[in-house]
Amino acid sequence: MTQVSNEALKQLATVSTATLTSLLYKKGFRNIFLQGVKPLKSGQRLVGPAFTLRYIPSREDLDGIEVFRDQRHPQRVAVEEIPAGAVLVMDCRGDASVGSAGSILATRIQVRGAAGIVSDGGLRDAQGIAELDMPSYCAGASAPTNLIKHHALDVNVPIGCGGVPIFPGDIMVGDDDGVVCLPAHLVNEVALEALEMERFESFVLEEVRRGVSILGLYPPVDPQTLERYSNWKANQ
Amino acid sequence: MTQVSNEALKQLATVSTATLTSLLYKKGFRNIFLQGVKPLKSGQRLVGPAFTLRYIPSREDLDGIEVFRDQRHPQRVAVEEIPAGAVLVMDCRGDASVGSAGSILATRIQVRGAAGIVSDGGLRDAQGIAELDMPSYCAGASAPTNLIKHHALDVNVPIGCGGVPIFPGDIMVGDDDGVVCLPAHLVNEVALEALEMERFESFVLEEVRRGVSILGLYPPVDPQTLERYSNWKANQ
Amino acid sequence: MTQVSNEALKQLATVSTATLTSLLYKKGFRNIFLQGVKPLKSGQRLVGPAFTLRYIPSREDLDGIEVFRDQRHPQRVAVEEIPAGAVLVMDCRGDASVGSAGSILATRIQVRGAAGIVSDGGLRDAQGIAELDMPSYCAGASAPTNLIKHHALDVNVPIGCGGVPIFPGDIMVGDDDGVVCLPAHLVNEVALEALEMERFESFVLEEVRRGVSILGLYPPVDPQTLERYSNWKANQ
Amino acid sequence: MTQVSNEALKQLATVSTATLTSLLYKKGFRNIFLQGVKPLKSGQRLVGPAFTLRYIPSREDLDGIEVFRDQRHPQRVAVEEIPAGAVLVMDCRGDASVGSAGSILATRIQVRGAAGIVSDGGLRDAQGIAELDMPSYCAGASAPTNLIKHHALDVNVPIGCGGVPIFPGDIMVGDDDGVVCLPAHLVNEVALEALEMERFESFVLEEVRRGVSILGLYPPVDPQTLERYSNWKANQ
Amino acid sequence: MTQVSNEALKQLATVSTATLTSLLYKKGFRNIFLQGVKPLKSGQRLVGPAFTLRYIPSREDLDGIEVFRDQRHPQRVAVEEIPAGAVLVMDCRGDASVGSAGSILATRIQVRGAAGIVSDGGLRDAQGIAELDMPSYCAGASAPTNLIKHHALDVNVPIGCGGVPIFPGDIMVGDDDGVVCLPAHLVNEVALEALEMERFESFVLEEVRRGVSILGLYPPVDPQTLERYSNWKANQ
Amino acid sequence: MTQVSNEALKQLATVSTATLTSLLYKKGFRNIFLQGVKPLKSGQRLVGPAFTLRYIPSREDLDGIEVFRDQRHPQRVAVEEIPAGAVLVMDCRGDASVGSAGSILATRIQVRGAAGIVSDGGLRDAQGIAELDMPSYCAGASAPTNLIKHHALDVNVPIGCGGVPIFPGDIMVGDDDGVVCLPAHLVNEVALEALEMERFESFVLEEVRRGVSILGLYPPVDPQTLERYSNWKANQ
DSSP states (O other): OOOOOHHHHHHHTTSOHHHHHHHHHHTTOOOOBOTTOEESSTTOOEEEEEEEEEEEEOOTTTOOGGGGGOTTOHHHHHHHHOOTTOEEEEEOTTOOSSBSOOHHHHHHHHHTTOOEEEESSBBSSHHHHHTSSSOEEESOBOOSOGGGTEEEEEESSOEEETTEEEOTTOEEEEETTEEEEEOGGGHHHHHHHHHHHHHHHHHHHHHHHTTOOSTTTSSOOSHHHHHHHHHHHHHO | OOOOOHHHHHHHTTSOHHHHHHHHHHTTOOOOBOTTOEESSTTOOEEEEEEEEEEEEOOTTTOOGGGGGOTTOHHHHHHHHOOTTOEEEEEOTTOOSSBSOOHHHHHHHHHTTOOEEEESSBBSSHHHHHTSSSOEEESOBOOSOGGGTEEEEEESSOEEETTEEEOTTOEEEEETTEEEEEOGGGHHHHHHHHHHHHHHHHHHHHHHHTTOOSTTTSSOOSHHHHHHHHHHHHHO | OOOOOHHHHHHHTTSOHHHHHHHHHHTTOOOOBOTTOEESSTTOOEEEEEEEEEEEEOOTTTOOGGGGGOTTOHHHHHHHHOOTTOEEEEEOTTOOSSBSOOHHHHHHHHHTTOOEEEESSBBSSHHHHHTSSSOEEESOBOOSOGGGTEEEEEESSOEEETTEEEOTTOEEEEETTEEEEEOGGGHHHHHHHHHHHHHHHHHHHHHHHTTOOSTTTSSOOSHHHHHHHHHHHHHO | OOOOOHHHHHHHTTSOHHHHHHHHHHTTOOOOBOTTOEESSTTOOEEEEEEEEEEEEOOTTTOOGGGGGOTTOHHHHHHHHOOTTOEEEEEOTTOOSSBSOOHHHHHHHHHTTOOEEEESSBBSSHHHHHTSSSOEEESOBOOSOGGGTEEEEEESSOEEETTEEEOTTOEEEEETTEEEEEOGGGHHHHHHHHHHHHHHHHHHHHHHHTTOOSTTTSSOOSHHHHHHHHHHHHHO | OOOOOHHHHHHHTTSOHHHHHHHHHHTTOOOOBOTTOEESSTTOOEEEEEEEEEEEEOOTTTOOGGGGGOTTOHHHHHHHHOOTTOEEEEEOTTOOSSBSOOHHHHHHHHHTTOOEEEESSBBSSHHHHHTSSSOEEESOBOOSOGGGTEEEEEESSOEEETTEEEOTTOEEEEETTEEEEEOGGGHHHHHHHHHHHHHHHHHHHHHHHTTOOSTTTSSOOSHHHHHHHHHHHHHO | OOOOOHHHHHHHTTSOHHHHHHHHHHTTOOOOBOTTOEESSTTOOEEEEEEEEEEEEOOTTTOOGGGGGOTTOHHHHHHHHOOTTOEEEEEOTTOOSSBSOOHHHHHHHHHTTOOEEEESSBBSSHHHHHTSSSOEEESOBOOSOGGGTEEEEEESSOEEETTEEEOTTOEEEEETTEEEEEOGGGHHHHHHHHHHHHHHHHHHHHHHHTTOOSTTTSSOOSHHHHHHHHHHHHHO
């Protein structure tokens, strides 16, 4: 398995999820953007490998409030074992009628150095989580305890989240649009391409702002576009 | 019927809906959080007894614009009869394709001293309502007049709102996560328990921020946790 | 066909979508508010004639990334042909799992003098679009490229958007509640009525703020209301 | 209030719900067909006045299995008080995750002479109910007891069912397409018009089967159509 | 444009939609099966080129019952112009709350020699349509007239139906599972491959019925499988 | 872990899912009925322990048609390892846009002696599967290959299906209403209670058919009911 480089992670922190979905689409991937998963706060960036937690529907005799007394409860294990830099990704089957974590667990995750939280369920005490210096993404604020709907089962197995397959170690990248999941083996290559694509789009945006038509410019079908871009890059 | 104390209402204004759903879950209640109902403005707190308005689907011959000329129209009655301190809770069958009230009615409700508005339909002139000094919760901004979808029928009868049963006099509590409905007979007891639970969670949050693991701390399975908490309380 | 007057467009920029839906309801129109379409930024106003773009579901062999090299691609044509003052309205069949445009196209549209963008799909780089000095409305931020779901087909034909029929030249009006579509032949007449209705509602709001009951005031069943309103208008 | 005639009820048993929705549409009614409500068995006809039962969401402390021991439980009251010839219409807020009645109650209703059952929730033991000599319509077979989701509240009050307003005494008419609710005051008039419309459509269908174009025939814009129809009627 | 051969159409009448989706998946097509569109009657087969009708949402002033008096009304035009052997495919934006055609129009279509009807909306008088000797597929029986929701706009333009792009002349194939849309240029090639795949699957089914494991058999990874298949074919 | 007895399995084959949901509700279980999962054919009964297959969303580079050549592919493993008498239960996250198995695999499962198939996704060649002498339940017929949406991951792990937690070895019971999942440790006890409850309900149905009111009879609050029931049992 290709090792994801730190360089690539740094590069990904500067590129948009829109750029990444376009690059992955060119490579044949149509389903890497988590549907229905939104940032709790705007203006933040998320990058890090997925560390997953799988829930199945809860059952009344298995999911009383007392389960949290068990130190091997998978949700507790996930919170205490997530590596620094990783992103906790929770599979709630898209059910946001309850929270999948609250501000105490989120704070613990942040203190442990995690990069962020992603859930296709709800988050409770959402305002408290939003105020942490760590980005969180979910399907909406939702006060009820997760036990009402979710039985925590497995840590760090492949899951679905927001309709997207997530394998442990895949790289989660988030911005204000939402979150994409990059298959680990593509990350180093994609990060470089994304940097270049963002650079070109910066040039395009400048051109557009000064009144240039997008025809021939975006994509750069017109040879003069590439020439102007070449000059623009030289002047950066 | 137990009287809800003013003391309890004051206490509830300081505790979160997340805490209340956990406490009620321990007592066997799984469905007290209104689904799909969100605050129009963040940072507000709602507490007060439910005063309800029931809509059924509208009918073209019964719900022309002229119905508002009738001073006994149930929506108008609700607005002019809601007691000071109460919360207007509207059953729109979760249909937010139209508004269930607008800024003029909302302003009248506020002037009359009501505690807030909760609807599982839309609200129109939502920005105007958000700017009132009174919290409002709904399923989203929605400009069309309620007559297009809703026929106002009854005032202060039991209803469903956001999938939750609401009996007149139940206590509605709202924060940034959303709104819970506390059955009236449980309120005094729950308010006290909630205060204590919030106090403990404040301690836990401090512990977590200084690097303590949640294992043994939350819940306080570890006897040392309870001892530290005891000291912490003594020092408050 | 009645010509929409510039005067009417100016008037519409000062009236709310709530007022317009009420007026149109009186004329028998129940479905002019675009469902599920929200502003990217609050506090903006949209007014302008619809210039439409129709998408159908995409097909893998027709919608590769290379289609944008074709200068006659309907999305590109729409962006480069939209008249100054017009609103680009996109029919995405309500599918917001992908974006229907991004910040480069939106910037180009703004530079060309368009009045705004309305889509019942997603918008990508949504924060970048929100920062433009031009209002945009959509079903949510969504990073993936439109090619994954949408095949651009036609420019300036009748479409559906947010469940509402939109004919080219209909007047789109948006505020914080969302967007309404006014059939072109009604605009001049409705604009005037809306101005008067807003004036009356300003009076009503003042009355309500000073403690007057809505009974007899709103609607003004009580003759004294109309007299007070007459005086109020004289004093403006 | 106009009395619904027995003659009208008999006539309605011979006309289709499609015909009735067209006639009501001409009179300005757009929402009389119950959405999501289907017959348990094909080939049956339902006609009778609505006798309603209103449910709100259930609550754990109010809706234990023991509530059925109370002879005043509204569901039991409804079953034992429904008049002969009437239709039990249940408002389940469109939630079919549980049954709203089972085969024992349905059998009791049939034995008491009721005309049928309509629910926008589920029905349990649905096959057993389908085999009764009484038509039933619902949102699908669903085994769980209604107590899990529904708290029976009121008998014979106005309700919504399938998104349609139902007032006690409105006439429910069902066929294989589903169920319509006719406002009581329109029934006598509509029944006659429906008979005539069905007669004309029988003529049209014969014409179409022998190869006549629908242009000029349906609707009968062509004067010769009306003449042929006149002859056809004379020959019946 | 490749001409679709009559031979191919005959072949397609003998292969299943499941087989066709697998073959098209191998060629990179993931979205050719119409979602939410079901046969009105089981045991029928549909094959024929698409002849389309596009609806947008209706508008009260444009879609009164009198529009059908206009012989150029697009729905009427579609019914009277559909070629023999073609399939009427209607884009109802997936809205089945009303019917998109009834038994009179369906009968006229059948008399004119059409191959069938496909709609992602409802069909009214659905039982009457089911009894025709022509297959029809839709999103469910639905009595209300189409005018309540649908404004007929265009005949034989590209549309979406059941979430699938449909270009006039694409080949619609239906069985009990539902309907697929084959892009016209692939039909001749796919028909042949499908015949062969069905033949192989008949062999596989026989093998499975006599107790053979699917491992090595399906797909035929095991060389002995291919040998047995070769013998099987020789013996047919 | 309590062993499920063969006796209990036989008893369960004679009791309805409605009875089982009522009994489990009395024991505090509110969520044992699989939502959205319907029988392919009526009149069949399903009983057997769950043998599970877990899917996550598929990924283009992992789920090409060639994966089925791998004999360790989890779907193939599940089909070839399911024990006689067991029920294959598939977690498709409720996505029925594709099939989760077809008639060849279903036939193989039947030949191997399995008791049935349950999926909250679709089934392809659904008519072929319905004709097997083995009951199957799913969210609907759906022709596309599972690879388009589902990546087979795990065999015989706990899953969710139809919103219900399913642990391997839980007992699946199905009839015309649908499917319930009985936690394994409750089965022996519940089977006996269900037999008795069904016997009492047979008595009640007879009483109701001969005109007895349900008040006092069902539940048997009236002492005379119990006496009559006692006699009835003696006479069986």
